[in-house]
Amino acid sequence: MPEAPSPLRTADFDFALPDRLIAQEPARPRDAARLLVVRPDGLADAGVLDLPGLLAPGDLLVVNDTRVIPARLHARRGAARIEIMLNRSEGGGIWQALVRNARRLRQGDVVAVEGAAGCTARVLEAPEAGSVRLDFGPDQAALAAALEQAGELPLPPYIQRQGGPGAQDAADYQTIFARHPGAVAAPTASLHFTDRLLAALEARGIGRANVTLHVGAGTFLPVRDDDPRAHRIHQEWCEVPDATAAAINAARAAGRRVVAVGTTALRTLESAAAADGTVAPFRGLTGIYILPGHRFRAVDALLTNFHLPKSTLLMLVSAFAGTRRMRAAYAHAIRDNYRFFSYGDGSLLFRCDQDVPE
Structure with a gap:
């Protein structure tokens, strides 16, 4: 008989990170950040400006248009x-x-x-x-x-500011897509986008649609239970507009990929997706908690930053791209001096529904 899968342990999502790799400021310009591409067949180093060439014409980016408030x-x-x-x-x-x-x-x-x-x-x-x-x-x-x-401005606790956040942070910690006030943390994958990058994506024929998820303070809470399934995740308010649901369903029907920009966009779409991958308009609270073993319905690729040890977001990306792959990706990023967390570099993950065997 095949062996039963190993139980989930929070310790499996821990890693040691040198303090020097915790970004205290964003790349300047924002789209100068590095990008680690994680595919089922391996890793590749790139830059955020390479994103248009890493995607295909007809792919649909879904971004979170929440706006951070001075909370x-x-x-x-x-x-x-x-x-x-x-x-x-x-x-x-x-x-x-x-x-x-x-x-x-x-x-x-x-x-x-x-x-x-x-x-x-x-x-x-x-x-x-x-x-x-x-x-x-x-x-x-x-x-x-x-x-x-x-x-x-509620900067994350790992970004150190003597005397508190300044005027530069008020600009840096807001995305180009920010429209609807209500978040207490930025959807950080979107911090890499600039007008120049958006123009290149449009020229490539890559579409864009918006969702809203007002990121809560719970995003910074570590998982303290030995079994991550015992962790209680905070609910957040989100919305999938009618036009976004229609755009996603049209893309999927045409065989094109849906690319979530950030874990917040991904969680919003997974909250609104049916078993067949179609997405319905949605407005309300989500407490979706994605752990390895989750079967993704609506998203084919994910642009995201590097996440905290023992965090629900590290567990989410491990569920999306494979626990062993993400372990290898984070080890590579640390060896190669990628910058971590909110102001850090990004990664582009392609979904893999089969993890690498232990």
Whole structure:
């Protein structure tokens, strides 16, 4: 009898990364970043500007058009100082938030945002594990103005800035596709795109369609359980517009490839895909958690950055391209001094539904 597959272990998705490879700034220009191409038959070094030639005319890029908001706020409840990280809007001025010093809050408390006169929020429920529901009131314009006035760009914790993010980060940490405010982290694969690259893709006959997924703070949380299936993933709001669903279904019907730009675009499409790979318009929450063994329905290739050890995103790319292949790809990237994480280099993964045997 064939041996049973090895159980999933979080430790299998760990790796040692020298600090010098954690990018503190993006490539300049953005499309000057390197690109590691991962195919079922091997690895190849390239650059982001090579992307048009790595794809075929008729391929369809799907990008995430979310816009990062200045989601970190400093507030007070009386004399107690509290740090608030907005995580997900529930509509009507109600937000789920991660709060430092949440133990100081009780249901019904009102906190005042520092630096934004008159901006307050009421605690709707007793905090649970640092997560709080806050009601900022129905005036969305007033909250948006308060965020612009007092909010801080929520750079990932591995990007070090003495004194906090600066004006350059406000530009660098926003993608060329950003349209719909709501994310607390950038869909970083899209940070590589420039007008020059978009023109080259269009000239090559490569199409583009948009989805929206407002990236939450949970994207930075490591998997702490020994068995990754025990990890609880945070829900995020996403949308597949009618026009995007139609474009994807037309591409697939014509035998053309769908290329997700970033894990957020991929998760959105997989949330909306039927078993036969067709995609329906979708609007709502997704908590899709993709681990090795997942059978992908809607996406043929994935442009993505290099992800954190023991992260749900490293598990996702391992599911997409094969655990052994991704292990080899990351080892190659470290040996060859690729730059990692949000401001780092990229990889282009072609789907392989059969992993390399252990």
